[in-house]
Structure formats: structure tokens, C-alpha cells
Amino acid sequence: MKLSGKVALVTGSSQGIGQSIAERLAAEGADIVVNYHSHPEEADTVKANIEKLGRRAVSIGADLGSIAGAQKLISDGVAGLGQIDLLVNNAGVEKNASFWDVTEHDYDLVMNTNLKGPFFVTQAFVKHLQGRKSGGKIINISSVHEDLPFPHFTAYCASKGGLKMMTRNLSIELAPLGITINNIAPGAIETPINTALLNDPDKLKALLSNIPLNRLGKPADVASAVAFLASSESDYITGTTLVIDGGLTWNYSEQ
Ligand code: BGC
Numbered sequence: 001m002k003l004s005g006k007v008a009l010v011t012g013s014s015q016g017i018g019q020s021i022a023e024r025l026a027a028e029g030a031d032i033v034v035n036y037h038s039h040p041e042e043a044d045t046v047k048a049n050i051e052k053l054g055r056r057a058v059s060i061g062a063d064l065g066s067i068a069g070a071q072k073l074i075s076d077g078v079a080g081l082g083q084i085d086l087l088v089n090n091a092g093v094e095k096n097a098s099f100w101d102v103t104e105h106d107y108d109l110v111m112n113t114n115l116k117g118p119f120f121v122t123q124a125f126v127k128h129l130q131g132r133k134s135g136g137k138i139i140n141i142s143s144v145h146e147d148l149p150f151p152h153f154t155a156y157c158a159s160k161g162g163l164k165m166m167t168r169n170l171s172i173e174l175a176p177l178g179i180t181i182n183n184i185a186p187g188a189i190e191t192p193i194n195t196a197l198l199n200d201p202d203k204l205k206a207l208l209s210n211i212p213l214n215r216l217g218k219p220a221d222v223a224s225a226v227a228f229l230a231s232s233e234s235d236y237i238t239g240t241t242l243v244i245d246g247g248l249t250w251n252y253s254e255q
Contacts, residue, residue, distance in 0.1 A: 001029030002231040007081045009033040009073070011064060011121060012091025014043035016191035017141060020219030021088055021226045022057075023049055028227050031056040033077035033084065037063065037091065056081060064091055064117030065109070074124035083132065086230050087125045089118035089163075090141040094156040094193060107155045114159035119166060122181075126174065135178025139229050140167055141222070142183040142241060144249050164241065171239025180238035182229050187245025189217040212247030 003025060013022040014036035022032050023046065032050050034057055036043035043059040050057040058080035063069035077084050093113045095106040122138055129136045145157045146164040163183065170181045188207055190198065194216075197203050208214060225242055228234055243249055 001027075002227065002233070003086075004029035006030045006085040006230075007033065007077075007083050008086040008088060008230065009035065009077050009084050009121075009125070010088040010090055011035045011062075011073070011117070012037070013046055013088075014039040016193060017186065017189060017219045017222050018088075018090040019046050020223040021090060021141075022046055023053070024220070024223035024227050025086070025088075025230060026050040026053045026055040026057070028231070029055070030086065030230070031081050033057070033073075033081060034059040035073060035077075035091070036061055064121060065112030067120045070117060070120035071124045073121060074128055078128060083134075084125060084128060085134070085136050087122065087136070087138045088141065088226060088230075089121060089138070091117060092141065092143075092159075092193070094153055096152050096196075098152055099154050102155060110155040111159050111162075114156065115162045115166070118163060122166075122170070126177070126179065129179060130177065135180075137230055137234075138170070138174075138179065138181040139226055140181070140183045141226075142167075142185045144185050144187045144243060144245050146183065146185055146241065148249055167241070168239050175238060180234070182234070182237060182239070183241040184222060184225050184229070185241050185243045185245065185249075186222050187211065187217060187243075187248040189219060189222060191219060210248055210251055211245070212251055215246065217244060217246060 008025045008030045010022040012018040013034045047057040047059045062073040143160045146160040
């Protein structure tokens with residue numbers, strides 16, 4: 001197993017991509033800090049799934065939109081499982097609205113969850129690693145929309161573009177500490193964030209016509225890439241983005 005003896009924290013791991021990542025890293029031998037915001041029962045199910053694999057798990061609720069919440073998640077995780085070696089910043093939200101209709105509430109929710117949260121959870125994690133004089137790995141679940149425009153999701157794109165630059169900056173600043181940081185950029189994956197789209201046959205058909213591999217991704221498609229970036233097989237990779245989108249991003253052709 002690739003991750004025996006490691007402890008991973010996966011934010012937003014009560015459902016969707018985060019759940020799949022948490023369970024996959026456990027299957028690779030890691031103990032897991034499960035984190036949720038609004039779904040404690042689902043998080044308990046994920047914790048139980050991990051324990052069935054023979055690994056230790058704790059489930060911790062947190063509001064990652066505040067610095068205090070971010071710091072408490074790291075300290076509670078360390079108190080629960082002794083240490084944290086791998087951080088997966090997965091928690092994220094999106095809001096669909098025309099630019100001129102975006103409210104301060106929704107802007108703050110998106111930016112706080114998708115950018116401020118990862119920023120300060122990562123800061124607290126780095127201080128934990130510094131205290132242990134240990135290296136570590138950080139994997140951010142970004143989006144193809146760290147590069148690709150997505151009209152009506154401008155705050156979301158700004159947050160993911162910010163996450164991309166955070167990763168590039170920190171790859172340089174954290175390298176002397178033996179810490180690597182990379183982004184994974186999923187395209188259209190079957191998860192709760194996409195429920196409205198998945199239930200609209202016309203929108204789904206239009207989306208599939210943009211995906212050369214002609215299917216939506218599965219959470220497991222993302223989790224397998226996280227397992228690689230979390231392992232020592234990726235030791236020389238830092239500051240980059242691995243795109244997992246079935247070819248969506250660069251799909252352009254003329255008949
Ligand atoms: C968004 C999805 C969208 C996908 C492809 C993801 O980042 O969360 O809503 O379908 O990108 O555009």
C-alpha cells in the first residue's frame with residue numbers, strides 16, 4: 001500500500017469527490033480525518049466505511065470560511081489521529097448567477113469556501129509540519145475553471161484562478177520545507193454539485209457533446225489521481241495542475 005503510516009485530512013469529505021478521495025486514500029493505507037460542514041450523518045457513514053477498511057478515522061465539523069475554523073480543524077485532526085501528513089483541500093461550492101445579480105452573500109460564500117478556506121487550512125497545516133520538522137503534501141481540488149471561463153460562475157472562476165496562483169506561489173515558498181503542493185482540475189464529474197445539470201437532459205446532452213471521451217467523470221477518476229499525488233511516486237512534482245476532464249478543456253474542432 002502506498003500510504004501506510006500516513007494520516008490524510010480531506011476537507012469536504014462527507015459526499016461527492018471528497019468522499020471518494022477519503023475512501024481511496026484509506027484503501028491505500030492512510031488514516032483519515034473526515035471533514036464536513038453541513039452533512040454530519042453522511043460524514044459518519046464515510047468514517048464507518050474507512051474503519052471497515054481497517055483504518056482509523058475521525059469526523060470533524062468545521063466552518064472553513066473563518067481563520068479560527070481552519071486552525072481548529074487542523075488542531076482537532078491532530079488531536080484525533082496524532083499527526084497529519086497529507087492535506088487535500090477539496091471543499092468547494094458554486095453559485096449560478098449572472099454577474100450583475102451576484103449578491104455579497106453568495107460572493108463571500110464562494111470565495112471563503114474555495115479560496116480563503118484552503119489558504120488558512122494550508123497555513124495551519126504548514127505550521128503543524130514545521131512543528132514536527134516534517135515534509136508533507138498538499139493537493140488542492142481546483143477545477144478546469146481555474147483556466148477556462150464559465151459564464152454565470154464568475155466568483156467560482158475567480159476562486160479557482162486564485163487557487164491556481166496560490167499553488168504556484170506556495171510550491172516555491174514551501175519547497176525548502178520538503179512540502180509539495182499541486183492542483184487537480186476536474187471537469188464535469190457526477191457529484192451533488194452538479195445535481196441540477198444531471199437532472200436536465202438537454203443541458204446534459206449539450207455538455208456531453210463537449211467532452212471527447214463522451215461521458216461525465218466519476219469521483220473515482222479524481223480519487224485515483226489524488227492517490228498518485230499523495231504517494232512518494234509524485235515526489236518531484238510540485239506547483240502544477242493535473243487536469244482530469246475527459247478532454248473537455250482543449251476540445252476545439254472545425255468541420
Ligand atoms: C463545476 C461543474 C461544471 C464543470 C465543467 C466544475 O468545476 O463544478 O459545475 O459542470 O466544472 O464545466
